[in-house]
Amino acid sequence: MEVPEIEKKIGISLYSTDTEGLGGQLRQEVKDFIVKEITNREEGTEGKYLILELIKHDWDTHHFTRTLAKILQMSQKRISVAGTKDKRALTTQKISIFDLDASEIEKVHLKDIELKVLGRSRKSIELGDLWGNDFIITIRDIANSPEEIRKLLEKTTTGILAQGGVPNFFGVQRFGSVRPVTHLVGKAIVEGDFEKASMLYIAEPFPDEPDETKKARQFVKETRDYREGLKTYPLRLGHERAMMNHLITNPEDFAGSFLVLPKNLYRMFVHGYQSYIYNTILCRRIEKGLPLNQAVEGDIVCFKNDAGLPDSSKTEKVTAETVTAMNRLIKKNRAFVTAPLPGHNTEFASGIPGEIEQEVLQEFNVPLKGFNIEEIPEMSSKGIRREVLLQVEPKFEVTDDELNPGKSKAVLEFMLPKGSYATTVLREYMKVNPLQMS
Known part of the structure; x- marks a missing residue:
């Protein structure tokens, strides 16, 4: 089944299940999306x-x-x-x-x-205290009958359980739902072009934005007149406005324009670029027929930490001699196949997985040394490995939709470890534009 264009733009080119999509709508009511944190303290x-x-x-x-x-x-x-x-x-x-x-x-x-x-x-309370999240999510406004939906949910769930979960993609939220530009900004930064990066973030219009916003961005893109641009940029675009204010007083300091942003935001740009590359590598792995819940020679696996979660700091390359033993550990949920979020000191796989990784890096012409960012060291990244399989065991119920007469609703329950996206599970069931899931 063809994936939406917006997902292709963030490196996701496939579904891991071949069932028909439910369609439907998320978050018709706020309480349709329930998240409860799981901590270990x-x-x-x-x-x-x-x-x-x-x-x-x-x-x-x-x-x-x-x-x-x-x-x-x-x-x-x-x-x-x-x-x-x-x-x-x-x-x-x-x-x-x-x-x-x-x-x-x-x-x-x-x-x-x-x-x-x-x-x-x-x-x-710190990030390390978070183990994962429990989700109870209601998908509404589904056209099929409850019985048809139940059969479809069973088929998709069977497929997910057979492969041990779903591909551990970074969801569209990582890149910007309406305006998926984060990874493009990150790419320009890694390539050392802060001017291009700054202009992409401030002034690149996207189709799903309001017309007034697109017009304002286009004006600044063409004229670089930040002072005039501030008169037309909506107040809600506070980050872009802060960057333009900086460039009014410091016209050539494009790197410095990022430092007026919150640290957690400006670090997201490079992370977004890494995520785009990772998503692409993961899709290529699936397209080549390599499993996600089983290692092949050349793979790099990581192991569980004391909290029972995959720990990307504990890795080992799989050899012909160790592949059988490693797959026993994977089956026992003690080891996990990984793919790279590349940086300036990344460990890459060998064998067929390594060929896939290098193929994508060469195709995108990724300058690995560029992840060492001298202008803003906090943006730098050595790179890291991330497990390719998001383990999940969804449960579901189907009933009539009380908010949409004549339609049905499905309630899905599942638990996910931290750092993963509920939408990567939901997309396998719904198979819709991700903006319908935001």
């Missing part, structure tokens, strides 16, 4: 950090922490989370606040926000 009664459970409904994580910091009259840096969660969703996660008495939480009265004190700790 328990809270006590002592320590400088107040630990809370946060339940939020249709709130962006960063927007919430900024708002909470204002209410509590403190620096946002004192508030920590293990991971950001979808905005248009009902999400449950832990947060920590440094040096705050539990009674202060009584000051917080925000619509669609619930905060519950769990205890105290000597450690803040």
Whole structure:
């Protein structure tokens, strides 16, 4: 089945299942997308950090922490989370606040926000505390009858279970849902062209943007008149506006224009480029008929860490002598086949997997040394390996859709480890434009 053009632009050219798509619509209601964080920590009664459970409904994580910091009259840096969660969703996660008495939480009265004190700790909540997420996701407005949908879901689920999961693609969110430009900016940065990178981010119009936004971007693209551009750029494009303000006072400092952005954002550009290359390599592996849940000679596998998750810092190359033993470990879920997120010091596979990796790097003319970015060292990346299979065991129910008379709905439940995307599972069932999943 043909994948949507927007997915091809981010390196995803195939589905791993050959079933017909359900179609349907996600997030018709916010509570149709429920995410609950799984952490591996328990809270006590002592320590400088107040630990809370946060339940939020249709709130962006960063927007919430900024708002909470204002209410509590403190620096946002004192508030920590293990991971950001979808905005248009009902999400449950832990947060920590440094040096705050539990009674202060009584000051917080925000619509669609619930905060519950769990205890105290000597450690803040950090990314390493996140093990994964539980999802309960409702797909609505499906045209087929419940019985037809049930058969289709069973067939797709059987295919997913037979291959041990789905390809561990980076979803469209990694690149920008309406405007998938992140990896293109990253490519220009790695190639050392900060001017091109800056202009791509500020001024490259995309078809799915509002007409006024496309017109504003096109004007700046053609004229480089940032001062005039600021008069037409919507206020919601705060990052682009901040970069243009920098370029008004520092006309040639294109690298510096990225430093006015939040650090977690400007680091995403290079990560996006790596993700695009990884997605492409993963598709080529599948097209060549190589399995995802079994190693072949030349593969690089990683092993479980103490938390039971794949650890890309513990890797080993598979040889003719070790391939049988390695596949026993993979079958026991103790080892995992990987593909590269390339950088300036990446370990590459050999054999057929290595040929695939090198073919893509040469085709894209990737300058590996370019990942060592002297202008902004924080953007640099040595590279890393990532497991190619997203292990998942979905369960489902099908009923009539009470919001759309005459239509059906499917409710899917599954757990995913951190760093993976629910949409990579959902796309195998729905087979729709990813914008219908955002």
